[in-house]
Every structure is written in C-alpha cells, then in structure tokens.
Amino acid sequence: MMTKENIDKVLAELGELKCKTLKEVEEARVRFLGKKGEVTALFEEFRGMDKEFKKQFGRALNDLKQAAQARIESLKADIGPEAGEGDTASDLSMPGDSFDLGSRHPVSIVRQEIVDIFRKFGYDVAEGPEIEDDYHVFEALNFPPNHPARDMQDTFFISSGHPNPLLLRTHTSSVQVRTMETQHVPIRVVCPGRVFRNEAISARAHCIFHQIEGLYIDEGVTFADLKQAILLFAREMFGPQTQIRMRPSYFPFTEPSAEVDVSCNICHGKGCNVCKGTGWLEILGCGMVDPNVLEASGIDSTKYSGFAFGMGLERIAMLKWRVNDLRHYFENDMRFLEEFDTVV
Numbered sequence: 258m259m260t261k262e263n264i265d266k267v268l269a270e271l272g273e274l275k276c277k278t279l280k281e282v283e284e285a286r287v288r289f290l291g292k293k294g295e296v297t298a299l300f301e302e303f304r305g306m307d308k309e310f311k312k313q314f315g316r317a318l319n320d321l322k323q324a325a326q327a328r329i330e331s332l333k334a335d336i337g338p339e340a341g342e343g344d345t346a347s348d349l350s351m352p353g354d355s356f357d358l359g360s361r362h363p364v365s366i367v368r369q370e371i372v373d374i375f376r377k378f379g380y381d382v383a384e385g386p387e388i389e390d391d392y393h394v395f396e397a398l399n400f401p402p403n404h405p406a407r408d409m410q411d412t413f414f415i416s417s418g419h420p421n422p423l424l425l426r427t428h429t430s431s432v433q434v435r436t437m438e439t440q441h442v443p444i445r446v447v448c449p450g451r452v453f454r455n456e457a458i459s460a461r462a463h464c465i466f467h468q469i470e471g472l473y474i475d476e477g478v479t480f481a482d483l484k485q486a487i488l489l490f491a492r493e494m495f496g497p498q499t500q501i502r503m504r505p506s507y508f509p510f511t512e513p514s515a516e517v518d519v520s521c522n523i524c525h526g527k528g529c530n531v532c533k534g535t536g537w538l539e540i541l542g543c544g545m546v547d548p549n550v551l552e553a554s555g556i557d558s559t560k561y562s563g564f565a566f567g568m569g570l571e572r573i574a575m576l577k578w579r580v581n582d583l584r585h586y587f588e589n590d591m592r593f594l595e596e597f598d599t600v601v
C-alpha cells in the first residue's frame with residue numbers, strides 16, 4: 258500500500274546513494290527508474306488508485322521521480338565523462354604520455370661531423386645561393402665555353418638566351434668563387450649546401466644532393482698540404498687506421514687534380530661487397546686551384562696558391578651507415594629516418 262512513508266523512504270534511499278563508477282550509476286538508475294524500479298513500481302500502483310488517493314499522492318510522486326532523475330544525473334556528473342567502468346583514466350599515478358622529439362636527418366648529421374672536423378683545422382663555414390648564375394658556377398671556374406657540364410643534360414637552367422643565365426648550382430664551388438671575390442687571402446673555408454643536377458633518379462643518382470667543398474689559399478700552399486689535410490680529415494672521419502690513395506683526375510678548376518679513395522673501413526682492405534673487392538672507397542675530388550681561377554677572382558696567382566676539394570654528403574653517409582639506396586635520403590620515410598636516433 259502506498260503511503261507517505263513509502264515515498265519518503267525511497268527519497269531517503271536516493272539521498273544515501275553512493276556510486277564510484279558509471280556502471281554503478283547505471284545500476285542505481287535501473288533500481289529506481291528502470292521498468293521494475295522502485296519509483297516505477299509506485300507509479301504502477303498509483304495508476305490503479307481511486308481518484309481521491311490520486312489527489313493525495315500525485316504531486317509527491319512526481320516530485321519523487323524528478324528527484325530520482327536529478328540524483329542520477331548529479332552522480333553521473335560527479336564521476337566525469339572520461340571515467341569508464343572502474344578504469345584507470347583518473348589514476349593520477351599513471352606515467353604521462355610521451356611525445357616524440359624527432360631526430361636529425363642522416364645528411365645533416367654527416368654535414369655537422371665534417372664541418373666540426375674542418376673547424377678544428379681552422380676553416381670557416383661559407384654559404385651561398387642555390388639559384389646561381391653561369392658565371393659563378395662555370396665561367397669563373399675555368400669551364401671552357403662548350404664544356405659538357407654546362408649542357409642541358411646536367412644543369413637545370415632557369416633562364417636562357419642570356420649571356421649569364423640563371424641556373425640551379427651544380428656544385429658548391431660557386432660559394433668558393435664568391436668567397437674569393439669578397440675575402441682577403443689567407444682563405445680557409447668549407448661550403449656545405451644543396452646542389453642540383455639533371456640526372457635520372459636511381460639508387461645511385463639523384464637530381465638533388467648535398468656537397469661540402471673546401472678551399473685553402475695562402476702563400477706557398479702545395480700539393481703536400483692538400484694531401485695532409487685530406488689524410489687528417491679521413492682519419493678523423495673514418496678512424497685512425499684509415500689510409501688514403503690519390504688517383505690522377507681532371508677538373509677544369511684544379512690542376513693537378515685527383516680523386517681520393519679511403520681504405521675500406523668495413524673489410525680493412527681485404528675486399529668486400531661494399532668496396533666491390535678493391536679494398537678502397539672513393540670519397541672526394543680535389544686538386545690545386547688553377548691559376549686562371551685565382552686570377553678570375555682577383556687573386557694574384559704569382560704570389561698565392563691553394564687547394565680545393567669537394568665531396569657528396571649522401572655518399573659519405575651511405576658509407577658510414579651502409580645505406581644501399583640514395584632515394585632513402587629524400588623520401589622522408591619515418592621507418593628510415595627513425596634509424597638515426599642521434600642526439601638532437
């Protein structure tokens with residue numbers, strides 16, 4: 258039988274409800290407001306009552322239902338939206354989310370290593386524009402007017418039909434020209450930077466790559482100085498046991514010119530698939546700066562002499578980490594980049 262006491266009892270029960278999880282709140286909702294809930298049961302009973310009784314209990318029952326709904330809502334709100342069934346989301350002792358810092362690109366790591374070595378030898382770092390003119394990339398470097406390197410096959414020209422067309426630099430030797438034009442001798446610089454050549458992209462060639470070139474000009478600089486500088490560099494870079502060998506070569510801007518090989522740091526000269534069984538790895542080109550190049554930039558070639566060298570950073574990085582495909586350096590595949598987890 259419905260009595261005022263019955264209704265007050267349910268109200269009191271509602272007031273004493275305690276829930277720790279959303280699951281418990283849901284159980285409480287079912288207990289009071291569900292199909293067979295206590296409040297619902299009172300309403301069922303009410304339906305069958307005489308008019309007279311209805312008047313007596315109607316308002317109280319409605320108040321009870323509203324109180325029950327409000328109580329359930331407030332219990333839910335106390336727990337908060339993110340907390341699930343007894344889960345750990347609100348466990349403040351849990352470790353926080355970590356976030357990735359990223360790591361340096363292998364080309365950037367190698368460039369820094371090489372720059373640091375030459376800084377120790379007293380070299381400065383010089384940089385220059387990637388969009389250059391024919392004069393600084395070819396003309397001032399003693400390239401004969403019809404030299405094949407000026408050909409469309411190798412160079413990305415930006416303007417044509419001009420005596421000094423704009424182009425994307427094919428080597429950072431242009432920065433050395435700019436340094437000779439603006440600085441006084443003695444000059445000791447390394448020029449790291451991005452260069453562009455119109456090559457088909459493959460595992461061994463790309464239309465973009467990075468170089469670091471060096472220039473040393475002073476009175477009385479000889480080929481012996483060049484050889485010593487390269488040997489010291491190679492030992493700093495590849496380890497103290499490293500040997501070098503020089504093979505005669507040709508560049509328009511150096512005379513004499515040489516290609517430099519280092520002893521293979523993997524098989525130590527015995528021959529392996531990295532050095533293709535020769536025991537040697539080619540790393541750079543170098544030579545004594547041609548007097549024509551010095552004169553073109555206003556340096557007295559009867560008084561001063563110098564040497565220059567240049568190497569590809571991707572190639573050095575390939576040797577260092579045994580990367581077998583140049584394209585990896587440009588594709589920004591996270592699986593590749595994450596291999597180089599060096600301190601940022």
Ligand code: PHE
Binds near residue numbers: 427429471508
């Ligand atoms: N500039 C040359 C190249 O891009 C490298 C080089 C620099 C060779 C200096 C000799 C001296 O291939």
